[in-house]
Amino acid sequence: MPLRLYSSLGKAEREFRPIVPGTVKMYVCGVTPYDVTHLGHAFSYVQFDTLRRYLTFLGNDVRYVQNITDIDDDMIMVSKRQGGRPIAEIRDENDAIFRADLDRLNVLRPTAYPFATDHVPQIIETTQRIIDAGCGYVVDGDVFFEAEKFEGYGRLNGVTIAELAKRENPESKREWKKRGPLDFLLWQQVDPGDPSWDSPWGPGRPGWSIECTAMSQTHLGEQIDIHGGGRDLVFPHHENEIAQAECSTGKQPFCGWWMHNGMLQLDGVKMSKSLGNLVLARHLMAEFEPDHLRLYLLTNHYRVDANYVDGDMAALKDRYGRLKRALAVEPASAGSPGVFETFTEELNEDFNTPVALQVLDSAAARIVAGTAGRAEQAGLRGALSILGFAFAGARGPANGDFDP
Numbered sequence: 001m002p003l004r005l006y007s008s009l010g011k012a013e014r015e016f017r018p019i020v021p022g023t024v025k026m027y028v029c030g031v032t033p034y035d036v037t038h039l040g041h042a043f044s045y046v047q048f049d050t051l052r053r054y055l056t057f058l059g060n061d062v063r064y065v066q067n068i069t070d071i072d073d074d075m076i077m078v079s080k081r082q083g084g085r086p087i088a089e090i091r092d093e094n095d096a097i098f099r100a101d102l103d104r105l106n107v108l109r110p111t112a113y114p115f116a117t118d119h120v121p122q123i124i125e126t127t128q129r130i131i132d133a134g135c136g137y138v139v140d141g142d143v144f145f146e147a148e149k150f151e152g153y154g155r156l157n158g159v160t161i162a163e164l165a166k167r168e169n170p171e172s173k174r175e176w177k178k179r180g181p182l183d184f185l186l187w188q189q190v191d192p193g194d195p196s197w198d199s200p201w202g203p204g205r206p207g208w209s210i211e212c213t214a215m216s217q218t219h220l221g222e223q224i225d226i227h228g229g230g231r232d233l234v235f236p237h238h239e240n241e242i243a244q245a246e247c248s249t250g251k252q253p254f255c256g257w258w259m260h261n262g263m264l265q266l267d268g269v270k271m272s273k274s275l276g277n278l279v280l281a282r283h284l285m286a287e288f289e290p291d292h293l294r295l296y297l298l299t300n301h302y303r304v305d306a307n308y309v310d311g312d313m314a315a316l317k318d319r320y321g322r323l324k325r326a327l328a329v330e331p332a333s334a335g336s337p338g339v340f341e342t343f344t345e346e347l348n349e350d351f352n353t354p355v356a357l358q359v360l361d362s363a364a365a366r367i368v369a370g371t372a373g374r375a376e377q378a379g380l381r382g383a384l385s386i387l388g389f390a391f392a393g394a395r396g397p398a399n400g401d402f403d404p
Helices: 039-057 073-081 087-104 116-132 209-220 231-249 281-287 290-298 317-328 338-347 353-369 374-386
Strands: 004-007 012-015 023-028 061-066 136-139 142-145 184-188 224-230 255-261
Touching: 004 255, 023 039, 023 209, 039 061, 039 087, 039 224, 039 255, 039 281, 039 290, 039 374, 061 209, 073 087, 087 281, 116 136, 116 142, 116 184, 116 209, 116 231, 142 231, 184 209, 184 231, 209 224, 209 231, 224 231, 231 255, 281 290, 290 317, 290 353, 317 353, 317 374, 338 353, 338 374, 353 374
Parallel strands: 023 061, 023 224, 224 255
Antiparallel strands: 004 012, 136 142, 142 184
């Protein structure tokens, strides 16, 4: 059975077929490193790391790009709050912590890891192409994308422009300059003393969404196969990315599969920096092995709003220990290799890691009980390696492999 993946664009599962057979171009929205990262970030990046691993196992050459948004309102706000501390220092400090957390979780390093501030020339070039295509306009040094000029704006969300205009929109700025309620900034003037770059429209800095469009085009080309990120990015960020990319290149679709992970909650409330209800991955890894945390994250389907409660990690102790013991015992017989085939069948159903892990749980129990043989053990090891578990020999930073 071939791999089928759900796309938010069209809200349906389809057989996964990359634009170029055997090559997968994958872009996953990264963090804005103005503060520490939390368990919700770990959930997203472990899920997409595991998908990347499975696509590679299926024989694809996967190019995985994950950006850093190192210039935006939050970065500037924190810099001012810290007495004008350079944004690059804040970025590098928090990015180092973030990378260390993901390394311990054995998340493969991205093929490319672009910073927005390193791509300002590409952002300016993309913005100019949008203006030339008739979807952008300039008002006193600010450049806006005119949403109504892009046919199909709103299709990712499956609603009309009028319905989108009623939603809360963090990109809605400088209303007095805009032609339409959903127009958003591609380039913006800045307050005195704020970071700025020269542009054809005067000194300023990029808008939010244009950064990802420029970075994805720079590192992956004009069309990609998978775009990942949290479901909170569907509007406006990813809706805007489609409009920008397709307007600037004239090519459709910009992306074949839009994959959005659920929002990790703490006691039923979305985990976020603004609410302060954060569980940090590094704190959990001080008490539990990183692979133990990886197991917890993968027991939740990537599209589900997982709800973390105190005790969830401890509840997996026996399950985690059994998987490790199953690889350490010496089976008495050859056995049947069927476990691996069943495992991949579950992953092929919209990357259903929770059910795939149940298949491995059963195999581990049989191996530990002495009722399964070497073939099952080999299949279990191979499956756990695909899921990125360092104890099963999966390549990655936790095993000293820092290559993309």
